[in-house]
Structures are given as C-alpha cells and as structure tokens.
Amino acid sequence: METDSSPDDPYRTAAEFYDLFHGETYRRRAVGHLAASAAGSALGILEVGAGTGIVTEVLARSSTVPVHAVEPSRAMRTVLMARLSALEWLRGKVRVYPVAVQRARLDAPVDLATCVNVVATVAPEERPGLWSALAARLVPGGMLIVDAPGRLAPLPGHRDWRLPAVRVGDDDYTAAVRVRPAGADGRLRWTYQYAVRHGERTVREESASFYAWPLDPSRTAAELARAGFARAPGTAPVAAYAGGLAPFEHLAYYLRRRD
Ligand SMILES: C[S@@+](CC[C@H](N)C(=O)[O-])C[C@H]1O[C@@H](n2cnc3c(N)ncnc32)[C@H](O)[C@@H]1O
Structure with a gap:
C-alpha cells in the first residue's frame, strides 16, 4: 500500500x-525542452517530483503513453489532483504515486524518466538511492533526463531577487527569493517570502x-x-551549477545500461 x-x-x-509564480514559465520551458523526448517514449514515462503537475501536463500532452507522476508532498499533490480533476483527458493518462520514487511501486514499463527541477533538493547522501530507484524502474536502454539545478549559488553580494508580481482579483501577489549558505556540506537555504498587497x-x-545542494558534476x-x-551518445554531462541557469534549461541525458 502507498500512503x-x-x-x-x-x-x-x-x-x-x-x-502563480512558476506555472507559465515552467510550462513553456517544459514544452521547449521535454516535449520532444516525451513524444519519443514508446512504453511509459516516469516523472519524478511531479509537483503541481505543470510538467506532467506537458509530458502527457506530448506523448501517447501513460505518465507515472510521483509526488510525495501532499500540498503539491493537492494542486496536481485539482489539475487532473479539471481535465478529463489528462486524468485518463496520468497515474499518481503519493510517495518518494524510492518507494513507488511501479508495475508498468517505462522507457523515459524525467527528474527535472528536483535533484538539487535531494540531500547528497540520498542521491545514490534516488539514481538506483530510477535505474530499477527504467527498462534497459531507457532514458533518464536530469537537469542542472537553477540559480543555486547565492548571488554576488548575497542580493535577494523578486519574481514578477501577479495580480489576483485586485490584489498583488509578490515573491522575494533569498539564498544563503547553510551548512558545512555546502547546502544552501532558499527562502521564498510571499506577500499579498491590496493597494498600499x-x-x-x-x-x-x-x-x-549544488551538484558537483x-x-x-x-x-x-x-x-x-551511461551518458547518452553525443550529449553533455550534468553541468556545474552556475548562476543564472534556469531549471529545465540545461538537461543531461543518460541511458540505463543494458547489462
Ligand atoms: C521544486 S519542486 C519541482 C516540481 C516540478 N518538477 C516542477 O518543476 O514544477 C520539487 C518536487 O520534487 C519532489 N521530490 C523531492 N524528492 C523526491 C523524491 N525522492 N521522489 C519524488 N519526488 C520528490 C518534491 O516533493 C517537490 O514537489
């Protein structure tokens, strides 16, 4: 049982x-960077860290195979389920697993796994378990797509930055982002400060x-x-994290070895 x-x-x-703050940007990036790979899947797609389903929808729309959306956070999954509830075609294509991928019991074959905008949030000591869980769930020769995390280093001088404000009704929603070093193991603490303003x-x-945790390539x-x-022929390795790299925009492609 999955609880x-x-x-x-x-x-x-x-x-x-x-x-509100990421939906449109991430959807566009997923269309630009993941849709073609999704279209090439012949068996099934495993999406690690489906979040609220922004990418899930793109994977499902671009492919003809089932999408296995793995998402352990109840809060994120609640938005994902609302998205599935609203779209009948999507509901018919996506199966949801409410656990970390290391615990997900998949009984269907998958030849594509995406782990995008996720891996930087996995502690280094947990990463080998994550990769083995993915290898165990992919068919031999199946492809893993993993991204170099976005702006993981604190900006020079530790400046914070703001995401574009969004209007809801006649309220303005804002988000300020702060990144600070937070431990000897190189971890960073990201803080999102949300505010809702009604006029002044x-x-x-x-x-x-x-x-x-910044990835060491x-x-x-x-x-x-x-x-x-093994790295897919002709593709680049996982990149060093670098200021300014956005999620989805530097993808690395690996194949599950056949032996
Ligand atoms: C930053 S969010 C990104 C969500 C989505 N990929 C996107 O780009 O919109 C990272 C998500 O990965 C999920 N996650 C973290 N570790 C995971 C694991 N081991 N297995 C599956 N999902 C995981 C988190 O719960 C979270 O929803």
Whole structure:
C-alpha cells in the first residue's frame, strides 16, 4: 500500500503560490525542452517530483503513453489532483504515486524518466538511492533526463531577487527569493517570502524555506555510472551549477545500461 510520506511537508506553504509564480514559465520551458523526448517514449514515462503537475501536463500532452507522476508532498499533490480533476483527458493518462520514487511501486514499463527541477533538493547522501530507484524502474536502454539545478549559488553580494508580481482579483501577489549558505556540506537555504498587497496595504505574508545542494558534476556522473547509467551518445554531462541557469534549461541525458 502507498500512503502519504510527507508528514513534515516542506512544500506546505509554497504549493499554494507555486503555479502563480512558476506555472507559465515552467510550462513553456517544459514544452521547449521535454516535449520532444516525451513524444519519443514508446512504453511509459516516469516523472519524478511531479509537483503541481505543470510538467506532467506537458509530458502527457506530448506523448501517447501513460505518465507515472510521483509526488510525495501532499500540498503539491493537492494542486496536481485539482489539475487532473479539471481535465478529463489528462486524468485518463496520468497515474499518481503519493510517495518518494524510492518507494513507488511501479508495475508498468517505462522507457523515459524525467527528474527535472528536483535533484538539487535531494540531500547528497540520498542521491545514490534516488539514481538506483530510477535505474530499477527504467527498462534497459531507457532514458533518464536530469537537469542542472537553477540559480543555486547565492548571488554576488548575497542580493535577494523578486519574481514578477501577479495580480489576483485586485490584489498583488509578490515573491522575494533569498539564498544563503547553510551548512558545512555546502547546502544552501532558499527562502521564498510571499506577500499579498491590496493597494498600499499588506494583507498577508508567508515564508517558505528549502535546503538545496549544488551538484558537483563529476561526483554526479560517478553516482549515475555506479547506478547503471551511461551518458547518452553525443550529449553533455550534468553541468556545474552556475548562476543564472534556469531549471529545465540545461538537461543531461543518460541511458540505463543494458547489462
Ligand atoms: C521544486 S519542486 C519541482 C516540481 C516540478 N518538477 C516542477 O518543476 O514544477 C520539487 C518536487 O520534487 C519532489 N521530490 C523531492 N524528492 C523526491 C523524491 N525522492 N521522489 C519524488 N519526488 C520528490 C518534491 O516533493 C517537490 O514537489
């Protein structure tokens, strides 16, 4: 039985605001960077960290195979389920797994796994388990797409930045982002500071924090090799994290070895 695995959900606050600030950008990037690979899947797609379903919808729309959406956060999954509820065609193509992928029981073959905008939030000691879980669920020769995480390093001088404000009714929703070093293991603490303003008046403030670990490209490549992956011919390795790289925009392609 699969039961919810996120009693202490790091996305409990962010989920409400996630699509508002990221929905359109991430949808566009997923169309540009993932749709063609999804169209090439002949068996099934495993989406690790489906979140609110922004990418799930693109994968499902671009492919003819089932999409297995794995999402352990109840808050994120609530938005995902609302998206599935609203779209009958999507509901027919997506199966939802309410657990981390290491615990997901897949009984269908998948020849494409996407792990995009996820891996930086996985602690380094948990990453080898993540890669082996993916290798175990992909058919031999199946492809894993993983991205280099976005702007993971604190900006020079530790400046914060703002996402474009969004209007809901006659309220303005804003989000400020702060990244700070947060531990000897190189982890960073990302904080999103949300505010809702009605004219000059602030009617609500919320804050959500996450840890993220910059990927070391050679260490990641070694982990992937140990888990049974080989870089797809003619493609680039996982990139070093770099200021300004946005999620989805630097993808690395690995194949599950056949042996
Ligand atoms: C930053 S969100 C990105 C969501 C979605 N990929 C997107 O780009 O909109 C990262 C998501 O990965 C999920 N996640 C983290 N670790 C995971 C794991 N081991 N297995 C499956 N999902 C995981 C989190 O719950 C979260 O919803």
